[in-house]
Amino acid sequence: MSPETRKRVLRIIEEMGYQTNALARGLATRETKTIGLVIPDIMNPYFTGITRGVEDAANQRGYNVILCNSDEKPEKEITYLRLLQSKQVDGIIVCSSRLEDERLSSSLSRSKRVVLVNREPVNTQMGSVMVDNQGGAAAAVSHLIDLGHARIGYLNGRPTSNSTNARLSGYKETLRRIGLAQDPELVVDDSPDINGGHRAAIRLLRLKKPPTAMLCFNDLMAVGALRACLSLGRAVPDQMSVVGLDGIQVSEVVTPPLTTIRVPQYDTGRQAMEALAKLLADESLTLPKVVVPTELVVRSSTGPCPNHA
Amino acid sequence: MSPETRKRVLRIIEEMGYQTNALARGLATRETKTIGLVIPDIMNPYFTGITRGVEDAANQRGYNVILCNSDEKPEKEITYLRLLQSKQVDGIIVCSSRLEDERLSSSLSRSKRVVLVNREPVNTQMGSVMVDNQGGAAAAVSHLIDLGHARIGYLNGRPTSNSTNARLSGYKETLRRIGLAQDPELVVDDSPDINGGHRAAIRLLRLKKPPTAMLCFNDLMAVGALRACLSLGRAVPDQMSVVGLDGIQVSEVVTPPLTTIRVPQYDTGRQAMEALAKLLADESLTLPKVVVPTELVVRSSTGPCPNHA
DNA sequence: CTGTTAGCGCATTCAG
């Protein structure tokens, strides 16, 4: 055909909004430019940040992301994993999976590229992004010890979560390292949200020998603890110090602003996607394993130990 | 083959984790069981709730959702829309689009099923889910008037957004209906976040004749306003009433807890997906158009007008 | 370097 006709045809095609069918392309090339993201719950601000980090990094590299909320239910997680693979996603990022190693790896086809967030890889083909939860909790405890606190309570989340265990052991480890007594009644479990924090804090406050400071599994629990102190008439930080973990937005908005350990959610997500992109680009590369650091943010919910002053 | 062999083959297939290739199926059936969700920003708690509502309803119906953050940038939105269509999603939900009608409809192929959230449909083939923003703002103003306030400031968001305009006109409309004077200097624009609210509130508080109450475009701005009051020494609600809009989680956690207009984000998302599913199921159905109601939640940031008492 | 063809893995159609 003449070059002129050709041009006209191309322009018309453009005008009519023609776009190549990505399904057909995917079938032919075995590349969909789509990845799957499995998280417990997008409504949890912690995972919201991760999601945004993943999406930005993905978009930048020409990938789309399919969002899956597992609600920490193993069956839901497995169903999503199957679905994602049947949709031929190029890779999958799984956050805070609660599946046993066995079920997790059997739900993933051997060839699928996977990056785990907040969980040790279950085989040698997965990348991983680990937040330094243990170090974060340790820094929080050290901060309280520096302020003179010796009886430090810990509001634990649900013990089945990886982050929970890492943070708990950061707490215990630090107490031991410093040589402080560990009173088992100072560690209480509850759901990792505001209500759970409230309940757990009340239990601690009603102890015969209550702690002078409380470290909380996450900021949401810390907010609940703040409220518990308020309702029982304990002034924060004068009579009770409270420190959270995560550094979500509410932590700076509550009264008093929360001393917390900032965990860079956005960056975690971004790194996860970058690790996945590396796996996707180069098969034989050494597995990406990144550790995301945490940072102590001192605000107004912690102060010197009253008895100690 | 023998039925026994057959059984064994099927079992092996099952064990090896075989799953049908959704790409190939999609190519053949022209149905991908995937939808696209375009929102400004998942980090905004308002959209987080919508997203979860969409995802739940989608999952329940066997759909996956591709998440797209547009950051309210027209080019980004258009790019995503093209991408989603090239991936042959069955339908698209677009939240708070800032595109002009022309560009929005030309970015969508005529056959694609679309549901708009917080925006009037631009043609007769789209479904829509509208939050009753105007009614919500009106209820907030009425609440303040009932408390005796006559000078009511309004912290407006960016005037290019649909929600902003609806809320602003709810405010103006109510003042007019009651017969209260409208002082233009009582309406200030700023970015719809904590810092924007802080700045805007300061401007209002420094007026020669400051208002006795402030209505804020959203809860984030209201939190900023609360802080502004604190920093300028105005007691809330004794010297200044503040009301927010949205009912996100922070609104109940700040001090004092915010009186606000609750907008059911989750339900908005859910309804949007249900509307889309209807469009997908039945071509000739009357277009789903749903209006989501709002609800006044009175907490502790509003009180009687001091001069009036 | 351009133009043609086979095949990706399904669903659907048609024949047996």
Next chain:
DNA sequence: CTGAATGCGCTAACAG
């Protein structure tokens, strides 16, 4: 009712 052929729209390998 079961089994083989056709095509979905694209890319890749191939031939001209």
